[in-house]
Amino acid sequence: MGIKFKITLVSTCFLLTNCFNSNLNFDSDFMINIPNCNLIDYGQNILPNTHQSEIYVIGHAYGKPGYGDFFPDRLTNFIKSNLDKSKKNYIALTGDFVRKPTLTNYKKVKSYIDNNFEGYFISIGNHEISNGDQTTGEGLENYFEFFDSDIFISEFNNFLLISANFSNNDWLPSLDQKNKINRAINDTDKKYIIILSHQLFWILDADLQIKPNSDQLLIPRDYNQSLYLNSLNWIEKSNEKYFIIISGDYGAWGDKTYCKNLDNKLFIANGIGDTDNDTIIKLTDASTYFLLEESQLSTKK
Numbered sequence: 001m002g003i004k005f006k007i008t009l010v011s012t013c014f015l016l017t018n019c020f021n022s023n024l025n026f027d028s029d030f031m032i033n034i035p036n037c038n039l040i041d042y043g044q045n046i047l048p049n050t051h052q053s054e055i056y057v058i059g060h061a062y063g064k065p066g067y068g069d070f071f072p073d074r075l076t077n078f079i080k081s082n083l084d085k086s087k088k089n090y091i092a093l094t095g096d097f098v099r100k101p102t103l104t105n106y107k108k109v110k111s112y113i114d115n116n117f118e119g120y121f122i123s124i125g126n127h128e129i130s131n132g133d134q135t136t137g138e139g140l141e142n143y144f145e146f147f148d149s150d151i152f153i154s155e156f157n158n159f160l161l162i163s164a165n166f167s168n169n170d171w172l173p174s175l176d177q178k179n180k181i182n183r184a185i186n187d188t189d190k191k192y193i194i195i196l197s198h199q200l201f202w203i204l205d206a207d208l209q210i211k212p213n214s215d216q217l218l219i220p221r222d223y224n225q226s227l228y229l230n231s232l233n234w235i236e237k238s239n240e241k242y243f244i245i246i247s248g249d250y251g252a253w254g255d256k257t258y259c260k261n262l263d264n265k266l267f268i269a270n271g272i273g274d275t276d277n278d279t280i281i282k283l284t285d286a287s288t289y290f291l292l293e294e295s296q297l298s299t300k301k
Contacts, residue, residue, distance in 0.1 A: 029158055030192065030242075033293040034268070036279065037259035050287050053088040053156060055121070057196065057281040059248020059271025060213060061097040062127065068099060070108050072274040074297040079116065082295070088118045092163060094248025094271070095125025095198025096213070101139030110146040121152040121163035125198035125249060126216035129167055151177050153184045158290040159192035159244075160184060161283075169219040170226060171199040172234065182236050190241075192290075194283070197247045202231035202267050206260045210269060213252040232265065239264065244292065246270065246281055257281075257294055272297065 031042045056079065063072035083089055091113055098105040113120050129139040143150070150165040151173070162181055164173045173181065185193055200212045204227050215221045232238040232245075243265045250258065251271030257279055258269040272278040278297040284290060 029289040031289060031291045033291070034257055034259060034281075035294060036257040037268075037294075039259055051084075051087055051284055052287065053090065053283075053285040054084065055090040055092050055161070055283040055285070057092040057094060057246055057248075057270070057283065059094040059096070059198075059246075059250055059269075059280075060125075060252050060273060061093055062099045063272060063274035065213070065252050065273065066099070068274070069105055071097075071112070072272070074274060074278055075272065075280075076112075078280075078295070078297045083116060089116070090119050090121065091117045092121040092123075092161075092196055094123045094163075094196050094246060095167070096127040096249065096271075097122075097125070098127055101128050101130070101142050103142050103145060106142055106146045120147075121154070121161065121196060122147060122150065123163045123196045123198045123248065124150055124165050124167050126167055126214060130216065151180060153180065155188060155190060156285045156290070157287060158190065158285055159194050160188045160190045161194045161196070163196035166197040166199045166201055167217055169217055171201040171218055178234050185235060185237050185241065192242045192244065194244045194246065197245065198249050200247045200249055200269055201227060202245060202247070202260075203227060204229050205231050205262055205265075206258070206267060209260070210250070210255070210258045212247075212249040212269075213271065214249060242266075244268070251278070254278075270294070 032039050058075065061071050061075065062068055097109060124143065128143055152163040154161050162184065164177050164181060166173055168174060203212065203223055208223065218226050220226055232243060245265065246268045248271045250269035252273035254273055254275035254277040256277055260267040268281065270279065270281050272280065276299040279294045280297065282293050282295050
C-alpha cells in the first residue's frame with residue numbers, strides 16, 4: 001500500500017481556486033509555508049539546525065510575456081537582497097527563462113548564474129527550444145553551448161532533487177530520461193523526491209482547475225487526449241515515496257501559486273510574469289529537515 005501525506009482537512013477547494021485550503025501535518029523533517037495555498041506547517045519541536053543549502057526555484061523567469069531579454073528587476077533585486085553567501089546557493093529554473101533562445105540571452109543567464117550561485121538545475125521550457133515561429137531546434141543547440149545537460153539529479157541531506165526536460169509532445173521526459181529518473185529513485189534512500197518540470201503534465205490530476213501559461217508542444221492540444229490521470233505512473237516507486245512536483249509554466253499573468261495534494265504527492269504550480277503577485281519557491285535544506293516556502297518578490301519594479 002502506498003504512503004500518504006498526513007492531512008487535516010479544513011475546507012474544500014472549489015473549482016478554479018488557487019488554494020489547497022488545508023493544514024498539513026507532515027513529518028517533522030519537512031516544513032512548508034505557502035501562504036497562497038494556505039499550506040503552513042512548521043512541524044513540531046524542531047531544534048536549531050544548520051542551514052546548509054538554499055535552492056531558489058523560479059518559473060517563467062524571463063518575466064512579462066513578450067517583453068525583456070533577461071530576468072526582471074523584481075527578481076534580481078530579490079536575489080541580491082536575500083542571497084546568503086555563507087550557504088551553498090543554487091538556482092532552479094523551471095523553464096522559459098529566456099524569451100528568445102539566442103546565444104546572447106543564454107550567455108547573460110549563464111554569466112548571472114556563475115556570478116551568484118554554487119550551481120543550477122534547469123527544466124527547459126518551450127521558449128528554450130522554439131524561436132516563437134513554430135520552428136524548433138536552434139534554441140536547444142544554443143542552450144547546449146552554455147549548459148552541459150537537460151537533466152539534473154542530485155541528492156541533498158533530506159531529499160533527492162530531479163530536474164528534467166518535459167518539453168516534448170507528450171509533456172513527459174524522453175524514455176532515456178525516464179530510465180535515469182527511475183534508477184535514481186530506486187537507488188536513493190531519501191524518502192522525499194522533488195521533481196522540477198516546466199509543463200503542468202499533472203493537470204488532469206488537478207481536475208483541470210488551472211491552466212498553464214501555454215499548451216505549446218502538446219500534440220494533440222487536448223489535455224484529455226494527450227495527458228494522463230495518475231500522472232506519475234511512469235515512475236516505478238510512485239507509491240513508495242513522498243513526491244513534490246514543482247512546475248513553472250504558470251504565473252505569467254499574475255496567477256497565484258496553486259497546490260494540489262493527492263495521497264503521497266504534492267503538486268505545485270508557480271511562476272512569475274513581472275507582476276505584483278510574483279512569488280518564487282525556496283527550498284532550504286538543513287541537517288535534519290528541509291523547508292519549502294513561497295517568497296514574495298517586490299511589488300515595485
